[in-house]
Every structure is written in C-alpha cells, then in structure tokens.
Amino acid sequence: MGRKPTLDPENWADFRAQSHAALDAAIDHMEGRSGQPVWQPVPENIRKSLQQELPLEGQPRAALCKRIAQDFLPYNVGNTHARFFGWVHGAGTPDGLIPEMFTAAMNANLGGRDHVAIDVEKQVIDWCRQMFSFPESAGGLVVSGTSMATLIALKSAREKHGGLGLRASGLQGGPRLVGYASTQAHSCIARTFDILGLGKDALRAIPVDGDYRMDVAALRAAIERDLADGLQPFCVIGTAGTVNVGSVDPLRELADIAGEFDLWLHVDGAFGALAVLNSRTRDLLEGIERSTSIAFDFHKWMHVNYDAGFVLIRRAEDQRRAFSERPDYLEGAARGLAAGNPWFCEYGPELSRGFRALKIWYHLSRFGTRRIGEKIADNCDQAQALAGMVRRANGLELLAPVALNITCFRAVPDGLDAVALDDLNARIVVALQERGLAAPSTTRLGGKLAIRVNITNHRTQIADLEFLVARVLELAKGLA
Ligand SMILES: Cc1ncc(COP(=O)(O)O)c(C=O)c1O
Numbered sequence: 394m395g396r397k398p399t400l401d402p403e404n405w406a407d408f409r410a411q412s413h414a415a416l417d418a419a420i421d422h423m424e425g426r427s428g429q430p431v432w433q434p435v436p437e438n439i440r441k442s443l444q445q446e447l448p449l450e451g452q453p454r455a456a457l458c459k460r461i462a463q464d465f466l467p468y469n470v471g472n473t474h475a476r477f478f479g480w481v482h483g484a485g486t487p488d489g490l491i492p493e494m495f496t497a498a499m500n501a502n503l504g505g506r507d508h509v510a511i512d513v514e515k516q517v518i519d520w521c522r523q524m525f526s527f528p529e530s531a532g533g534l535v536v537s538g539t540s541m542a543t544l545i546a547l548k549s550a551r552e553k554h555g556g557l558g559l560r561a562s563g564l565q566g567g568p569r570l571v572g573y574a575s576t577q578a579h580s581c582i583a584r585t586f587d588i589l590g591l592g593k594d595a596l597r598a599i600p601v602d603g604d605y606r607m608d609v610a611a612l613r614a615a616i617e618r619d620l621a622d623g624l625q626p627f628c629v630i631g632t633a634g635t636v637n638v639g640s641v642d643p644l645r646e647l648a649d650i651a652g653e654f655d656l657w658l659h660v661d662g663a664f665g666a667l668a669v670l671n672s673r674t675r676d677l678l679e680g681i682e683r684s685t686s687i688a689f690d691f692h693k694w695m696h697v698n699y700d701a702g703f704v705l706i707r708r709a710e711d712q713r714r715a716f717s718e719r720p721d722y723l724e725g726a727a728r729g730l731a732a733g734n735p736w737f738c739e740y741g742p743e744l745s746r747g748f749r750a751l752k753i754w755y756h757l758s759r760f761g762t763r764r765i766g767e768k769i770a771d772n773c774d775q776a777q778a779l780a781g782m783v784r785r786a787n788g789l790e791l792l793a794p795v796a797l798n799i800t801c802f803r804a805v806p807d808g809l810d811a812v813a814l815d816d817l818n819a820r821i822v823v824a825l826q827e828r829g830l831a832a833p834s835t836t837r838l839g840g841k842l843a844i845r846v847n848i849t850n851h852r853t854q855i856a857d858l859e860f861l862v863a864r865v866l867e868l869a870k871g872l873a
Pocket residue numbers: 480481537538539540541579581632634635636661662663664690702
C-alpha cells in the first residue's frame with residue numbers, strides 16, 4: 394500500500410521558496426507603510442471576490458500568497474501607520490512577524506500538559522507579576538484581550554465573594570451581588586456583568602469629577618445605599634486610562650474603600666496600566682499594586698501584534714477555583730505528557746489555547762521594558778503637545794484635560810450652532826480617514842462631538858501631530 398498524501402508540502406523546496414517570498418511581501422508591506430495612505434476603503438471588486446462558495450478543491454499556494462499581498466495587505470485598518478490615532482489600537486512591529494512564524498511551526502496547544510510553551514507562558518505570567526509588584530501567590534493568564542481578561546477577573550471575584558456554590562446553582566436565589574465602576578468605564582465591564590448573569594443593572598455607574606475620575610464620595614454613598622438595601626457589594630472596578638479621555642481613577646483611594654468594605658478591586662488598565670513601565674508616568678497609577686486583579690493588553694500600548702491581552706490575579710487560587718474542571722479525559726499525571734499540573738485550562742473558559750505567549754515573550758525580550766516604557770511616556774508628551782497646539786490655534790477647542798495619551802478637541806469656526814458643529818467635526822474625521830491623511834476617531838464629551846486622538850503609537854512624531862492640526866484647520870474651513 395502506497396503512502397497516502399498528507400496536507401504537508403509535496404515539494405519542500407517549493408514550499409521554502411514560496412514561504413520566503415511571502416515573508417518578503419510582508420516585510421515590503423511594513424517597510425513601505427509610511428508612504429501609503431493611513432487607510433483606504435476596500436474596493437468593491439475585492440469585497441465581491443470575498444463572497445465565493447465554500448471551496449471544494451484547493452488552489453496553488455503562490456496564487457494565494459499573491460492575492461493576500463495584492464488584495465488584502467493595502468486595505469488594513471491602518472494601525473501600522475504613524476498617523477493612526479483611532480480608538481485604542483496598538484501599532485505592532487515588524488519584529489512581530491518572527492514569533493508568529495515560530496508559533497505556527499510549533500502549533501502548540503496551551504490548554505495544559507507538559508511542554509516548553511507552558512514554561513514560556515509561566516515566564517510571561519511571572520514578568521507581569523513583577524511589572525505590577527504583585528506577590529508570589531499571584532497568577533494570571535494570557536488571553537485575547539482586555540474583554541476576556543475582565544470576564545476571567547470578575548468571574549473569579551463573583552465566586553470569591555458570592556461563594557463557590559454559584560458554580561453549581563447559578564444565581565437563582567443566591568446573593569444579590571452588585572459592583573461599581575465610573576460612568577467612563579469601558580462597555581466590556583457591563584457586558585461582563587451581563588455574561589456572568591449578574592445583569593448590567595447590578596453595575597452601578599458612579600459619577601466622575603471634572604477630570605473624568607471616579608468620584609470617591611459618590612462611590613462610598615452608593616455602597617452604603619446598597620448595603621442598607623440588603624444587597625451584597627462585591628467589587629469595585631477602577632479604570633487606569635479611560636477609553637474616552639485617558640483619565641485614571643484615584644486608585645489609592647479605591648484600594649482604601651475596597652479594603653474597608655471587603656471588595657474585590659479590579660483595575661481595567663487595558664492600555665493605561667502599562668504606564669507603570671516609565672518613571673515619568675508611573676506615579677499616575679499609584680495604588681494599582683494594591684488591586685486584586687488587573688486586566689490589560691499587550692496589543693495596545695505594548696505594541697505586540699494582535700491579539701494579546703492579560704489578566705493578573707493577586708491569588709492564583711481564586712482564579713483556579715472559579716474555572717477548574719478536570720474530567721477523566723483531561724486527567725493529569727505525575728510524569729509524561731499529561732504532567733505539568735495545574736493546567737492553564739483550569740484558569741479560564743478556554744480549553745484549547747494558542748501560543749500567544751511566545752510573541753509576548755519575544756517582544757519583551759527583544760525590546761525590554763525600558764524602551765517600551767520610553768515610547769509610552771513619549772506618547773503622553775505628544776498628547777500634551779497636541780493639546781498645546783489646539784490651545785494656541787485659532788478655531789480649535791480642547792474638550793478634556795489630557796491625563797495620559799488621549800487628546801480630545803474639535804473645530805469651532807464662527808457662526809455654527811451646536812448641531813452644526815457636531816456635524817462638521819464628524820465630517821472632518823471622515824474626510825481625514827477617507828483621504829488617507831490620518832485616522833482619529835470620535836467620541837462625545839459633555840454632549841459635544843469630539844475629534845479623539847489616541848496616541849498608542851510608537852511611530853508617531855510631533856510632525857505627524859502638526860500635520861493633523863493643519864489638516865483639521867483646512868478641513869474646518871473647506872467643509873463648514
Ligand atoms: C479602557 C478599555 N477597557 C477595555 C477595552 C477592551 O479591550 P479589548 O479590545 O482588548 O478587549 C478597551 C479597548 O479599547 C479599553 O480602552
């Protein structure tokens with residue numbers, strides 16, 4: 394009986410040559426990125442070409458690589474460009490190509506078992522523990538992003554405070570758990586309350602002060618009100634770097650309140666938590682080291698290529714107890730491949746887990762926290778510099794104080810009412826994007842539509858921000 398063909402290359406020499414060519418195309422794309430539009434819409438013919446029937450037969454590799462290079466690479470979201478300022482996207486690095494290649498070659502599943510990828514993730518976890526001065530008892534998990542990290546942290550908090558019985562009986566007839574976050578908290582927190590069966594209404598929206606930081610007196614009053622009503626407060630969520638304006642909640646005071654009322658203090662530090670990496674920005678986060686858990690992303694301000702987030706939990710055991718399941722077919726062993734207990738699948742909802750840890754390990758090893766931290770502090774300086782440009786310009790208005798790396802402003806030409814100003818600024822942002830000049834996003838502050846410039850971008854230079862201001866002023870004239 395002849396050997397049946399597999400999915401491996403029939404001709405390894407061809408595969409090698411074509412893979413090298415594909416790598417060259419990827420590198421060409423990254424090297425030439427600054428000369429291209431920040432963003433361009435996907436042409437209709439390409440969009441149509443992606444509406445084909447499920448393929449029955451395969452196609453040649455070279456043709457597929459060519460298609461990816463020609464049809465996909467130019468129509469990316471734009472966050473590899475120096476003038477991408479929208480939402481909170483990290484910029485990635487060309488170096489990110491390298492671990493991705495090895496990750497694919499290893500094809501490791503990190504749900505558990507005893508293999509080197511597990512040790513790499515353990516190293517990443519320990520580095521995160523060190524980053525935030527957490528104790529030896531701390532644990533964590535590499536995840537897809539802060540949304541998943543938040544889910545894992547708050548599920549651990551739910552069981553810690555509501556009792557492990559919730560895992561069997563659910564919330565029916567159980568304690569009426571409530572939590573607290575500011576009105577500026579990211580929507581992933583309310584969604585987590587929904588997913589955990591607590592309900593979004595169980596998340597109290599605490600007002601913020603003029604700097605968009607949680608009002609601690611209002612937090613205390615809300616907790617006392619809920620206690621008086623017979624509810625069970627279980628967590629407070631502070632944000633280090635709010636998505637709208639980059640403000641940081643008073644984490645030290647939140648830690649005091651959490652201690653006083655015996656609450657789990659979770660910090661959503663999706664991007665802002667990484668300000669711990671530089672001495673110029675670290676003090677803004679004072680108190681984060683006292684939190685019970687932190688969610689943050691490597692793919693935002695750390696610039697690890699998408700996707701990579703992390704949840705850090707002060708007591709690893711709280712996390713394990715909230716998730717652990719070890720049925721017969723996942724039984725561990727003292728030796729052999731099934732060793733390496735406990736397994737990572739006991740710390741989160743996923744059993745099969747890819748080797749994201751490699752690109753994080755590579756990135757931290759390659760660049761070091763000092764260099765990454767400097768880029769973070771540079772972005773904060775740039776956001777302040779942009780605020781200065783806005784203040785000095787005739788016809789622009791700053792809409793929020795700049796705490797970290799986000800500057801929100803708008804064009805205010807004479808003679809337009811509130812509705813017309815919102816409309817104009819929205820059109821300015823679309824024009825900047827569609828002309829490929831820059832990619833800020835929008836938000837609303839005090840009811841006003843803001844041009845929101847988020848700088849989590851190691852490629853951005855002051856000249857890029859000067860360019861942006863000049864184009865906004867031109868467009869404000871042209872589109873008004
Ligand atoms: C403050 C904050 N929290 C949570 C998230 C959600 O993170 P992810 O998109 O990685 O799930 C974001 C995303 O921008 C954010 O800015």
